[in-house]
Amino acid sequence: MPKHIPIRTCVACRETSAKRTLVRVVRGADGRVTVDPTGKANGRGAYLCARPACWEKGLKSGVLGRALKTEISEADRAALTAHGEQYSHDPDA
Numbered sequence: 001m002p003k004h005i006p007i008r009t010c011v012a013c014r015e016t017s018a019k020r021t022l023v024r025v026v027r028g029a030d031g032r033v034t035v036d037p038t039g040k041a042n043g044r045g046a047y048l049c050a051r052p053a054c055w056e057k058g059l060k061s062g063v064l065g066r067a068l069k070t071e072i073s074e075a076d077r078a079a080l081t082a083h084g085e086q087y088s089h090d091p092d093a
């Protein structure tokens with residue numbers, strides 16, 4: 001039997017990938033929308049590719065908020081935008 005690999009869909013580009021290559025964003029019980037590096041936080045989650053374009057699209061088009069069924073606050077939006085921008089940085093730079 002092949003080992004089960006969880007597949008998730010990026011809410012921005014709709015591409016499917018193995019769960020570990022996507023970044024989970026979670027809406028917590030307090031309504032804050034944050035990055036969930038563990039992938040295990042409680043709350044409604046959505047996934048985005050580790051690509052700046054997907055974060056930008058997810059936030060600007062409102063698709064991320066819709067996936068999480070919430071209105072993302074300006075503060076959370078700014079933090080998520082900054083997080084997405086990290087992926088454009090060359091790790092060796």
Ligand SMILES: [Zn+2]
Pocket residue numbers: 010011012013014015048049051054
């Ligand atoms: Zn994507």
